[in-house]
Amino acid sequence: MIGIVTKTLREQKLKSLHGVVRTCGLFCARITVMFMAWIALAAHVGTEQVVLEGMAGGYPVRVVIRPPGIVPAQVPIIVRVLHGSPTRVTVRATQFSVGLKGAPPAEAASVVPGEIGTYAHDLWIMTSGSYAIYVGVEGAAGNGTLLVPMVSAATHTLGMPKAIGGVLIVLGSLLAIGVFTLVGAATREATLPIGYTPDGARRKSARVAVGVSTAVVALMLLGGAKWWQSAESDYRRGLYKPLEVTTSVRMQDSDRLLKLVVTDPQWQRGRTTPITPDHGKLMHLFLIRANDAGVIAHLHPLRSELTTFETLLPAIPAGKYFLFADVLHESGFQRTLVDTVDVPVAPAIVENDNGSAASAKGMAQPKTFSAFADSDDAWRVVAPVAVGTASSFDGGSLTLSVDGQISVDRDVTLQVAVRNSDGIAAPLEPYMGMGGHMMVMREDGGVFVHLHPGGTASMTAQDVLARRERGDTGTSFSDAIKNEASMRMLATSGELAQTKSGTLTFPFAFPTKGKYRVFVQVKKNGVVQTASFALTVPK
């Protein structure tokens, strides 16, 4: 009997220990996911900054928007006029739900002293959601407006600086002491006729009153603290949270099937606006190997159910991967889903180091993948090179350079030059409607941005917001795919010229210091080429 009890206790202890270990493991995994989730902001990951170039009338401009992650708040808008001297630059914020009809008037931006051609103005943004910032430029070259999509989201709260905390403690203590003192003085002397001095009874009453008032003030402070906590909790509940997703990879015959399920109640209950294709795809999913960023896959899963997206994996090595999945809502709200996923070893696959479904041509891909993969899927095992160094690929090379000193929040131009093996500039073909795609990731996965030659804002979002203003909201889903796929994206003649000359420029601002990996994808001779560059952003 004793032996049975002892065994049972031991089993319970073992179970308990297993439980603790399992719980710790789950906890660690959850912490990792929570960290990833926390850093995922609305449109991108780790930054809400928007950098977009375009034409406003006769003036090429670069617009930089730096949302502070607090709503409502003033959002700095910086307009750099790249060529020409306008007479007036204005900015105007319109929320998606009300459009220009419900927008306050345009406000004039001021010239930034010491920065030629740069104008700045802070716009009040009062609500969360999808916004269009209209940048108006007037001058001899022609008046015009550039629409810049922006996502407004509260992402964090501020701690209280010590200095302000100290001032408030001093003033608050003074107020509390003032209450006790005044209650005592009032009880002791207020009703005493002038010329009389208070007796012992009055003094005693005053002491009692001070005691009572102390209790009342303590209760009020307690109530105030609860109120404050409640306001803090309300605000935190309203913070933008990345949608919860669950990702898994399972074997399906000789293929690895990646399944991403959006488990977030907001999505499942239909509380988010529907998603719409961006560059002709409902989802742009990026897998980047977590330990060294030495592998990247740019895939386009299909939606099998309302909440489920699936894709077969190409011949990428096994390992732990960061997963970033870009989707665009019909409101123009860009969103990046974030997760990590373990990719298992694929049986009987000879891993090649440069893949593209479009160019697979019988290379060692699983048969099913070759048959069903999206023609724009692309992946590569690629070692990074330094900025300014050519990254070679079969039949040519790609070089990345920067037009100035890189530092945190400083907008720069990342220049890409593609050449053939003979060193001559290589004309590029549109890749999903764009001259090229760039993925910028901080090596710890804390920052991820998918951008294009125009900048970090989605051109589809730009289009959605412009159509919304025209009242054109009747475009069907299939139309959206068709339109996107029809390469409407090569919007500016400037970009078209760039692709012909094998050069591309990407305006961007690194949001934090750290080690970054910049991946560039271009299409040349029908093959998507991927290059990787390593750079460090100083403080």
Add this chain to the structure above:
Amino acid sequence: MTSTTLSTSSRSDAVSSAQSIPWHLAAVVFAATSVLVGLIWDISWHMSIGRDTFWTPAHLAIYTGGAVAGLASGYEVLRRSFFAPNESKDNGVTVWRIFRGPLGGWLCIWGAVAMLTSAPFDDWWHNAYGLDVQILSPPHSVLAVGFLAILMGATVLAVARQSQEGSTSSSWVVAYTSGLVLTIASVMATEYQDRVMMHMGIFYEVASFVFPLFLLTAAGAVKLRWPATIAAGVYTAIMCAQLWILPLFEASPLLGPIRQPVTHMVPLNFPLLVLLPAFLIDVVLHRTVARGAWYRAFFAGATFVISFTVLQWFFAYFLMSPASDNWLFHSRNLAYMLPSDTYEAKGLFVNESVSSLIIAFGVSIVLATIAARFGAARGRWLSAVQR
């Protein structure tokens, strides 16, 4: 509460009373008015224009009120403490055994410090949680307590003057400042006073606490025949003035999203119909002089609740109708950010079940009785203030 101790107190000096209103009282009454005007103006500003800076006229009115009240009172305290050797040492309340000044002055100083405290608190709050779109928040409540302290300070200064001098003019000053306090209390409860709530229990519960509390305080403090009526009259006059003056000025929203067309300053609501209930409170108090405090409080409170409910419930129908959409009543005073699908924008009452309303009516009578009892006690104490 300690009136029986007078016989054991020693008279040290005699003080002559001046016949005119002293500059300090005049300054503080001006400050209290400025604070209240600034507050109403500021709320209207946020309903009409939205964006503000430190230097808006509304803010300047509030700061002027705080600064004048605090500085005038601070000067008076320093004068009495150190620079008035010929005045009695026992003509104010003593703080920390060094400083001597009128209780109302001390309240004003405290109120100014509270306003000062709320500034960095509110600024940090905006940075941390965004620009607030609500009247009541922790930093705003600190500011509101500061406002109340200044307005109460003005009242206490006035009642001290009334006690010392006993003139009708000083009583009118007390009545006026009591009306200011009543008005600011009502403005603080604005979120529960919209016309869409006028058929809800919470509307009557809040009103039945706020108004009897301050009307009975006025009734006790003011040595005039119709004190509650006069205080309610001040409230009604101020609210009507803002209702008729603010819309004369053009204004358009500078923040978005703009969901309601706004071309002029949007005023606060038409005043609640408390004039007649206040008059009835005065009548009840006149006729129950010989009765106990709780008896009087119950009858005053119940009279208020019944008369106010009957008046406001049916007047609400008018306020909801297009007939009230004119310069006199301004019932379409919708803030620019108000969504079109709200009860306010649609002009619909939020309705409750009859049983809920009956319960709320009972709760209102209880609240009004408690508020009236507490207000009467405060008023009696105020009327005894000498310093």
